[in-house]
Amino acid sequence: MEAIMNCPRCSTPIMKLAKFCIKCGYNFGSELSDRLTYYFGLKDEFRRVSGLQDDLALGLRGLLRSIETYEEMISRDLERLAAASSAAPSEKGQPAPEPISEPITIAQKNETPAPQRALAFLGVLKSDSTEFEVHVGQKWLLALGILTMVFGVGYFLKYSFERGWVGPEGRVAMAYLWGILFLVAGDRFSKRYERFGLSLIGGGIAVLYFSAFAAFQIYHLFGQTVSFSIMVIITVLACVLAIRYDTKWLAVLGLVGGFLTPMLLTTGQDNQIALMTYMTILNFGLLGIAFYKRWDLLNILGFIFTYFLFTTWYQNYYEAVKFWPTILFLNVFFSFYSFVPFMYQIRVGGHSDEKELVLMSVNSLLAFGYGYVMIRDLYGLAWVSIITVFYAGVFLSLATYLYQKGKHALDVFIVMLAKAMLFLIITVPVLFSKHWVTIFWSAQSLTMVWMATRLGRRSLMIGGYALLLVTAFKFLLYDYWLVFHMDIMGGFMIRTGYTYLITERYLTTILLIVMTSAAGQLVKKASPEVHLLERGDSPYLSLVLGIVTFIALTIETSAFFYDYLLPARFAAISVLWTLFSVILMLLGFRKNNAVLRKVSFGLFLIVVLKVFLFDMSNFSTPYRIISFIFLGIILVGTSYLYYRHKDRIIDALAENKK
Secondary structure, rough: OOOOEEEOOOEEEOOOOOOOOOOOEEEEEEEHHHHHHHHHHHHHHHHHHHHOOOOHHHHHHHHHHHHHHHHHHHHHHHHHHHHHHHOOOOOOOOOOOOOOOOOOHHHOOOOOOOHHHHHHHHHHHHHOHHHHHHHHHHHHHHHHHHHHHHHHHHHHHHHHHHHHHOOOOHHHHHHHHHHHHHHHHHHHOOOOOOHHHHHHHHHHHHHHHHHHHHHHHOOOOHHHHHHHHHHHHHHHHHHHHHHHHHHHHHHHHHHHHHHHHHHHOOOOOOHHHHHHHHHHHHHHHHHHHHHHHOHHEEEHHHHHHHHHHHHHHHHHHHOOOHHHHHHHHHHHHHHHHHHHHHHHHHHHOOOOOOHHHHHHHHHHHHHHHHHHHHHHHHHHHHHHHHHHHHHHHHHHHHHHHHOOOOOOOOOHHHHHHHHHHHHHHHHHHHHOOOOOHHHEEEHHHHHHHHHHHHHHOHHHHHHHHHHHHHHHHHHHHHHHHHHEEEEOOOOEEEOOOOOOOOHHHHHHHHHHHHHHHHHHHHHOOOOOOOOOOOOOOOHHHHHHHHHHEEEEHHHHHHHHHHHOOOHHHHHHHHHHHHHHHHEEEEEEHHHHOOOHHHHHHHHHHHHHHHHHHHHHHOOOHHHHHHHHHHHHHHHHHHHHHHOHHHHHHHHHHHHHOO
């Protein structure tokens, strides 16, 4: 039963339950959404019990009539909405449509409604203890039976070999015949008992793989090339049958068998071109399936097996003389898994799944990692930038293609564009390294936060936060110490002079602060679903921003006065901390934020203790006067702010208590 329901605005087929159109964002309204909920619920129930069709004929017929009735009703509703939408188009977030005037009716009048009859029948069935028995009898016994027969074929071949009943050619021929009988019987049974027939077909594919393996490894009837060709044919057959019967498990069986073929038929010698050409052919088949079916498991398994075989070969056989074919095939695999997870979405539209984003990210990481090591060892680090620019070009080309096709609203367009930006940013640290890595990491964290806010992915937000924290720690604890030569024990001074790498130092500091601030602004505008905490995450990004700014300013002030006006160094730090406290206090009053005011209080207390306990005994009189007078003026001014904004603070506290 094919869906006949389309979005009233863009005519996109409605294939799953949603309150908005997955393509244009049209709001279906509360009443129509309730109908869709009921319709897809009935459809799920129909699929769930379809394997028990002999015993549930009455229930299935009732469910099918109910689904068809609701489908016709919803389609009529959508046609009326389409006419209204064409007269007055609206955007996502528009007021919900007027209630649908047509009452819910059932085609069979004067009868109990079909949905109620079907659901009542199912309710009785669920309470029946025989359901578990039927489930076990139909599924588990069938699977065990097929597995037992496959083992039986294997033991028969072994036993007949030991007894000398049949020659090697006859044994292999009988095994192939057994597999073909499984396929024929499965096709016949699938017309009436779909699950039973498909299971037989799966068993037939397994027997054919086993037969090809036996012909090569056990009996040595065929050479490696012929055996490879036979297994390629079996793999193609499995994938074609999977698409024909619309079942991913046949495709999984064919894919697993196809990738196991090189391991089953190995001779222990390196044949890189043949192996990786074969892997490329398998991935082309996977690309074709992904264009028609959104089978995530198939993509994941193909990705795992591809990189497993590549890694195994790389560890055992790679050497510098094989660089060019290796880098070529590596980037072919990279291209496959940059596109495969999104092929179905590109064709029909919709939102990307989190697994697709993770798969593409891991693919980029692995491909870049192998390419980085091979190019660095052979040509030097600077040449790695070629591969980063190439990857950026790949993602940018796909993003441009999607934009030209008018698919810039798709999640995949945003992901591809972000990946292009990311690899362009990677090029900088590859060429320069050291503190440039800090700039790259901060840009990458901002990119991840931007992607999270656009795609509504909490996992990306977590990754962006984690990378931002790592970047802040690297900047404060690694860059200043090892890159910029700061002497912590000697009193926060630059060992080689204040002007050492001053441009790079300032640039890194400013960019880190700007990117952290930009991430905070993005989070403020993001939907609540991506926030890690109930009230949003921008205060925590502000905290990171404040800590980085405070420490960096303290270090720079201390280092500057150490070189140019040493006696005033600690007085300057006191003034800086006081000014920082004032800024926090002003922000606290402006935003009516008690947390900022409390942090300001704490910093004021530290400055007061420093002035009275340290500055008084270590400063000369002029700098002591400046330190005390400046701090006193600031404290008095802060007290005035509390007098002026007393009512506002009290009201805010009362509101928080409520």
